[in-house]
Amino acid sequence: MTPGVETDPVRRVRILHLEDSARDVQYVEDLLEDQGVAADITQVARRAPFEAALALGGFDVVICDYSLPDLDGLSALRLVRAVSTDLPVIIVSGAIDPVAAVTCLREGATDLLLKDRLERLPSAIRRALEERQQRVQLREAEARVQHSQKLEVVGRLAGGIAHDFNTLLTVITATSELVLNRLAPDDPLVPDLAEIRSAGERGAALVAQLMAFSRQQILRPRVLDPVVLVQSLERSLMRLVGAHIHCVLELPPVSTRIRVDPGQFEQVLLNLVINARDAMRQGGTLAVGLREEDAPAEHKARFPTGRCVHLWVRDTGIGMTPEVQRRAFEPFFTTKGTEGGTGLGLSTVYGIVEQSGGVVWPESAPGAGTTFHLLFPVSPDPIVAEPVLTPPTGIPRVPIGTGSILVADDDPALRQLVKRTLTSSGYTVHAVGSGPEALAYLESRETPIDLLLTDLVMPDMSGRELAARVRSRYPELPILFMSGYTEDEVTRQSLHDEGQAFVPKPFTVATLTRHVAMALGHEG
Numbered sequence: 001m002t003p004g005v006e007t008d009p010v011r012r013v014r015i016l017h018l019e020d021s022a023r024d025v026q027y028v029e030d031l032l033e034d035q036g037v038a039a040d041i042t043q044v045a046r047r048a049p050f051e052a053a054l055a056l057g058g059f060d061v062v063i064c065d066y067s068l069p070d071l072d073g074l075s076a077l078r079l080v081r082a083v084s085t086d087l088p089v090i091i092v093s094g095a096i097d098p099v100a101a102v103t104c105l106r107e108g109a110t111d112l113l114l115k116d117r118l119e120r121l122p123s124a125i126r127r128a129l130e131e132r133q134q135r136v137q138l139r140e141a142e143a144r145v146q147h148s149q150k151l152e153v154v155g156r157l158a159g160g161i162a163h164d165f166n167t168l169l170t171v172i173t174a175t176s177e178l179v180l181n182r183l184a185p186d187d188p189l190v191p192d193l194a195e196i197r198s199a200g201e202r203g204a205a206l207v208a209q210l211m212a213f214s215r216q217q218i219l220r221p222r223v224l225d226p227v228v229l230v231q232s233l234e235r236s237l238m239r240l241v242g243a244h245i246h247c248v249l250e251l252p253p254v255s256t257r258i259r260v261d262p263g264q265f266e267q268v269l270l271n272l273v274i275n276a277r278d279a280m281r282q283g284g285t286l287a288v289g290l291r292e293e294d295a296p297a298e299h300k301a302r303f304p305t306g307r308c309v310h311l312w313v314r315d316t317g318i319g320m321t322p323e324v325q326r327r328a329f330e331p332f333f334t335t336k337g338t339e340g341g342t343g344l345g346l347s348t349v350y351g352i353v354e355q356s357g358g359v360v361w362p363e364s365a366p367g368a369g370t371t372f373h374l375l376f377p378v379s380p381d382p383i384v385a386e387p388v389l390t391p392p393t394g395i396p397r398v399p400i401g402t403g404s405i406l407v408a409d410d411d412p413a414l415r416q417l418v419k420r421t422l423t424s425s426g427y428t429v430h431a432v433g434s435g436p437e438a439l440a441y442l443e444s445r446e447t448p449i450d451l452l453l454t455d456l457v458m459p460d461m462s463g464r465e466l467a468a469r470v471r472s473r474y475p476e477l478p479i480l481f482m483s484g485y486t487e488d489e490v491t492r493q494s495l496h497d498e499g500q501a502f503v504p505k506p507f508t509v510a511t512l513t514r515h516v517a518m519a520l521g522h523e524g
Contacts, residue, residue, distance in 0.1 A: 012038040013125065016059040018076055020045040020068055028063065028121065035122035047071045047079075054083045061125055066093035066100075074104055081108050086135060088128035092118065165203065166484030170506035171413050173200035174421060177509045204506045221356070222384045224262055225255040226290055226309055226376070233266060240270065241277045241286055250289025258309050259379040264352045271345040272313040272372050279317025279370060287314040292378060299359050299375060307378040308358075314371040320364040328362055349374075403450035403520050407431040408438040408466060409482075410458045414505075418453065418512065425513045435461025439469060449477060451520055456483035480519040482507070 013032075019025050025043050032039045042059070044050045047070050053059075062080050066073030073091045080089050088110040101112050110128045113121060176197040183190055230251060238247055269288070276286050290311040295303040320328065320335075327333045329350035349372075353360040357377050364370035405427050409415045412433065419431045432438050435458055442449060452470055456463040467479045484505040503515040 012040045013129070014058060014060045015039050015041045015125075016050075016053050016062045017041050017043045018045070018050050018062070018064040018068065018071070019043060020065065024065070024115070028118065031118060032122055032125070037122045037125060047075075050076065051079060054079060057083075059087065061128060062087060062089045063121075064089060064091050066091055066096055073109075074100065074107070077104055077107055077109055086132060088125075088132055090121070090124055090128065092121075164484070166505040167411050167414050169200050169204050170484075171417050173197050173204070173506055174417055174509050174512070176200065178417075178421060178424070181509070200506065220263075221259050221261045223257050223259045223379045223381045225383055226258050226260075226265070226311065227251050227255055229262060229265060230269065230288060230290065230311075233269060236270070237273055237286075237288065240273055244283040245277060245280055246283075246285045248285065248287045250287055252291050255383075256290075256292040256309050257379040257381070257383055258376040259381065260356045260376065261352075264356070268349050268352050268374070269311075269313070271349050275345055275372075276313055276315035276317065276370070279315050279319075284316035284369075286316075288312070289314075295375065302357065302359060303375070303377045305378050305380060308375040309378055311374040311376065312371055313374075314369065316369040319366045319368045319370055320362060321366055325362050325364055329360075402426055404428045404447065405430075405451045405453055405516065406438060406441060406449045408433075408435060408452070408454040408458070408463070410434060410455065410460075421509050421512055422516060425516075427516070434458055435463070435466035435469075438466055442470065442474065449474075451516065452477055452479045453516065454479065454481060456481050478519045480515060482512075 017025055017028065019028075022043075025041065029039070029041055042053060044053055045068065050071065054062075062076075064073045064076040068076075073093065073096075077089050077091065080087055085108070089108065090111045090113065091104055091109050092113045092115055094115045096112065096114075104112060110131075111124045113124065176193045180190065180193050180197065183193070230249065234247075234249060241247055273286065273288070280286070288311075290309055292307060292309050295306055295308040299308075300306065324335060328346050331347040333347075350360060353374055353376075358375050360372060360374045362370055362372050405422055407415060407418050407422070407429060409418065409431070410433050415431045415433065419429045422429045430441060432441055435454075438452070438454065452467070454463040454466055458466075463481055463483070467481070470477060470479065478501070480501045480503060482503045482505060501515065501519045503512060507515075
């Protein structure tokens, strides 16, 4: 932001005055002082020193006499505009031709004043600085909007890629697992197949980060105390950063409440700590803190109660340039080189925070360390204790069940994989490629189906539309959804709120069969 006299009364206005009359310069200086405008005036009288001063820069306003021995006001204006399109230029003259005056204004002069009416100069300077500040603020706002739109477009692209890759990765990991289940442990093919499955799992982890950035994850949020959550991660953070970095927690003595997915909150914190650690190769201090506070004015609309929980991760590392800060959340952007990471850590943070209703931004400068600020809405609801899960006992490696299952998925390879997997587990399976085909099969079926397993996103009829039509005809039929991503926030939220069964892609053989068995009531 460019400071002006109204917004920053302490700093003096820096004026470059192109004038060959020392008396006129003194008059301007006295006039500004009388009107309360604190100014530092640099006087030049000829073209060469004027160009040199412009090249040096640092001025807030240029005042030009229109008639000089080797330079006129229009030429001086053009020299200024060649250096800066935004620097205010006020032209003064004893007399000026109306055509020349119009030309000057058309080419960007901020104002024109006659020398016998310079009483208006202080207000002209104030107005010029205020207008310049408003233009700067408008450009900054436009840049933020453009950056947000850019991230949104990239997010949509990433989400589409993630969906397709999740389908492919499901085929790779589950097929390799099917073959592994048929081989003896000492079979020479086992290491190769295990490597294929491992590569598929690593790919799934990368896709999950893309989905986090594009805000297309299925979250399981609950109301919790972030102070307790950060405290529970203290040992993990210490081990993560290493002995060469001093780690400090700056936590309040009282509890607060936010509604987040605890696993995703932990992922956000770990990603930021890793980023901070990598910025302090030679050691330093890492501080993780939070407090409840009033939401900043510029973000007030994001926080219904007007209160937010401010989480920060601060390091004393190498810092970031303004350009790096602008691109910090872009997926695959990294400053760590080819061996330093995927460039998905901060984009994952951005997606999770945004999907959780919060905001995140960096504050940094080269050599001055970096602080990431995260704001989450304070929840008005009470804290919900984490459910205690009793691990099932005696579950075989691939649960075996009985029943008739209808599978609807538009991808032929995945459809056949699911059919093979469930058939090998003891189920009777029929697979179709669309919602209308599923409805037609249910209509023609003489014996009842025990479970509908449907993809959420299909071209002719979505899984949710299919489920709605099936429930209207067969209200007792269990339905299990599967997908590489969900289309929008309404779908994500309704799946969670309605308690719908959901198995995310990519899934393993054991994961799929376990979800199917639970949907049929064979487990849990």
